[in-house]
Amino acid sequence: MEDMLFYDRMQFAFTITFHYLFPQLTMGLSLIIVYFKWKFLRSKNLVYNDSAKFWMKIFAINFSMGVVTGIPMEFQFGTNWAKFSELTGSVVGQTLAMEGMFSFFLESSFLGLFLFGEKLLGHKLHFLTGFLVFLGSWMSGWFILATNAWMQHPVGYEILENGKFVLTNFTELFTNPWLLPAYLHNQAASLVTASFVVASIGAFYVLSEKHEKFGKLFLRTGVVFGLISTLIVAFPTGDMNAKNVAKYQPASFAAMEGIFHTEEGGAEIVLIGQPNMKEERLDNKFAVPNVLSFLTYQDWNAEVKGLNEFDKKDWPTNVPGLYYSYHIMVGLGTLFIGLMALAMFLSWRGILVKTKWVLWALLFAVPFPYIANITGWYTAELGRQPWLVYDLMRTAAGASPTVSSGNTLFTLLGFIGLYLLLGLLFLILVGKLVYSGPKTLKD
Numbered sequence: 001m002e003d004m005l006f007y008d009r010m011q012f013a014f015t016i017t018f019h020y021l022f023p024q025l026t027m028g029l030s031l032i033i034v035y036f037k038w039k040f041l042r043s044k045n046l047v048y049n050d051s052a053k054f055w056m057k058i059f060a061i062n063f064s065m066g067v068v069t070g071i072p073m074e075f076q077f078g079t080n081w082a083k084f085s086e087l088t089g090s091v092v093g094q095t096l097a098m099e100g101m102f103s104f105f106l107e108s109s110f111l112g113l114f115l116f117g118e119k120l121l122g123h124k125l126h127f128l129t130g131f132l133v134f135l136g137s138w139m140s141g142w143f144i145l146a147t148n149a150w151m152q153h154p155v156g157y158e159i160l161e162n163g164k165f166v167l168t169n170f171t172e173l174f175t176n177p178w179l180l181p182a183y184l185h186n187q188a189a190s191l192v193t194a195s196f197v198v199a200s201i202g203a204f205y206v207l208s209e210k211h212e213k214f215g216k217l218f219l220r221t222g223v224v225f226g227l228i229s230t231l232i233v234a235f236p237t238g239d240m241n242a243k244n245v246a247k248y249q250p251a252s253f254a255a256m257e258g259i260f261h262t263e264e265g266g267a268e269i270v271l272i273g274q275p276n277m278k279e280e281r282l283d284n285k286f287a288v289p290n291v292l293s294f295l296t297y298q299d300w301n302a303e304v305k306g307l308n309e310f311d312k313k314d315w316p317t318n319v320p321g322l323y324y325s326y327h328i329m330v331g332l333g334t335l336f337i338g339l340m341a342l343a344m345f346l347s348w349r350g351i352l353v354k355t356k357w358v359l360w361a362l363l364f365a366v367p368f369p370y371i372a373n374i375t376g377w378y379t380a381e382l383g384r385q386p387w388l389v390y391d392l393m394r395t396a397a398g399a400s401p402t403v404s405s406g407n408t409l410f411t412l413l414g415f416i417g418l419y420l421l422l423g424l425l426f427l428i429l430v431g432k433l434v435y436s437g438p439k440t441l442k443d
Contacts, residue, residue, distance in 0.1 A: 007408035008080040008399050014412060015072050017374055018419050022066035024373045027141055027187060028194030029059050030134035032225060037127045047213055049123075052130065054214075054438035055198070056114055059133075061429050063111060065422065067104075072415065080408060084388055084398030088165045091157060092147050095173070099143035107136030141190070142183055149179040151389050152380070153248050165389070178248065181240035182380070188232040189376060192336060193369040195226030199343070200366045201434055203359040211437040216353060219362075223347055227340040233333055239295070245383060246296050249390065251310040252383035255319045256326040257292060258282045259306040266290035267304035270327075275320045280307070317385040317395075325378040332372040339365060 033055050040048035074096075077085045085093075110132040118126045150157075156172030157165050167173060199222025205215025246253040254260075258270050260280040269292040273285030293302040307315055316322045339361060346352040353359070384390055388398040 003405040004403070004408065005396055005399050007405045007412060008403070009395070011080060011408055011412040011415065012073070012076055015069065015076065015415055015419075016377075018423075019066065019069040019073060020374065020377060021370060022062045022069065023137075023140070024190045024193045024370065025197060026059055026062045026066060026190075027137045028191035028225075028229070029055060029062070029197070030130075030137045031191060032194055032198060032221065033059060034127075034130050034134045035221070035225075037130045041123060041127055047217060050438045051214060051217060053115075053118075054433075056111075056130070056133075057433055058430055060111060060115060061426065061433075063107070065426050067108075068422065069419065080400055080403055081388075081398050082400040082403075084393070087163055087393065087398070088389060091150060091165050091167045091173070094167065095143045095147040095150070099140050099147075103136050103140035103143060105136075107133055107140065110136065138187060141187055145183045145186060146174055146176070146179055148380070149176045149182055152182075152384055153178040153244075154389050154392055159392075165392075178244055181237060181244055185233060185237035185241050185376075188229050188237055189369075189373050191225060191229035192233055193373060195222045195229055195340075196336075196362070196365055196369045198222035199226055199362045200364075203362040204434070205437070206353050207356065207359050207363065214438050219343075219352060219359075220347060222362075223340060223343045223352070226336070227344045230333065230336040230340050234337065238330075238333070243296060246304075249383060250305050251307060251314055252316055252322070254305055254307045254310075255316045255322045256379065256383060257304075258285070258323050259304055261308050262303060262306040263293075264303050266301045267292040267296075269295065275323050277319060314386070316382055318382055322379060322382040325375040325382060329372050329375040329379055332368050332375075336365075336369065336372070 033052050036048045036052035036055065040046070040052065110129040113121065113129040114126065114133055117129065121129065150173060153176060154165075155176050156167060156169035158168045159165055198218050202215045202218025202220075202222055205211045206219060242253070245256065257267075258273055258275055259267060260282070266289065268287040268289045270282060270285050270287045273282035273287070276283045290300045293304055294300045296302065296304065307319070339358075343352060343358055343362060346355050346358060386395055387393060388395050
């Protein structure tokens with residue numbers, strides 16, 4: 001049973017990690033595309049219009065890859081996690097169905113119109129199709145996060161005698177106190193990824209002296225959106241999420257922060273340290289006294305509960321993994337703020353395009369927002385363990401009892417091979433688009 005559960009979790013972790021490489025760009029990029037099209041309507045400068053169409057092509061490739069890699073996860077609910085689907089389907093099935101019906105079809109339908117309907121529609125309706133693509137992508141995030149928020153902090157439900165969950169209050173599902181902070185944080189983080197991608201390609205064009213007018217525009221746009229979004233990710237959305245974890249999942253909060261024993265009279269915030277599970281402490285730590293208490297409760301001397309306050313069977317399953325995921329996310333987020341603030345200052349001074357080391361830094365920074373987003377999701381999901389539905393259904397209780405570990409391992413290896421090919425195809429297609437650059441056409 002333990003082997004079966006391990007491979008079930010590994011397969012879902014791999015498929016969702018690979019899948020989320022794509023929507024985290026499309027959600028943020030859709031807003032930047034709308035901005036470019038809006039700027040064109042205001043200024044009649046064709047560079048903005050050509051930029052919107054260029055980025056929508058990259059959006060379309062990402063969207064297609066997201067659809068292809070998202071379908072296997074839906075099937076896994078019926079294969080590897082059939083018991084979870086059977087018991088909670090009347091709750092999570094509603095939000096997932098709404099995501100497909102209201103968001104996916106809206107996004108996909110108007111994506112086609114934006115790509116191929118500009119001459120037929122005219123610029124104002126073309127802008128509207130871009131806005132509806134943006135709306136659909138952000139609605140998709142809302143419904144997915146509503147599902148996850150219910151698993152993190154279940155509300156508005158009743159458990160029947162047969163163990164099935166039923167929804168008793170539809171409104172509570174979408175007013176869940178976990179939902180709005182998580183959604184805003186997730187969307188701001190996706191905008192961070194999109195901003196870095198836009199700024200990076202802008203830096204590439206400026207450094208290579210190709211498509212320079214587009215390069216300068218992409219740089220400016222990526223840096224402005226990047227600075228705003230990196231700040232929002234940290235505060236208020238990151239702060240709100242951390243307070244939710246402290247309030248509703250205190251054991252997870254203790255593991256995230258590496259607090260093994262309750263700290264009375266003020267808890268320190270650990271910047272660097274390594275969890276020692278055998279001795280239940282942090283090794284080689286570098287910490288700042290009392291700061292965690294203030295950030296969490298606005299009281300320098302507030303008590304923060306440690307893992308020792310909770311039964312070990314209720315501890316997060318992988319404390320070191322949760323701790324490192326959280327600190328990687330926070331550390332990278334801090335670096336992003338510094339880099340974007342510096343780039344913004346240089347742009348304001350008019351010397352960003354001449355400061356090559358910053359351009360190189362922006363160019364090579366592209367993978368790190370993806371890493372930060374993925375570790376952010378790991379933080380949320382590892383923090384919920386060992387529960388599928390927090391404090392109500394353990395992960396082991398949701399697995400399919402009839403799917404063997406061998407079958408799951410075999411399909412996992414198949415996914416790894418197939419996704420490697422898909423990843424290479426994606427890089428080739430996007431690489432060709434970036435190399436050829438935006439096309440300047442007469443109106």
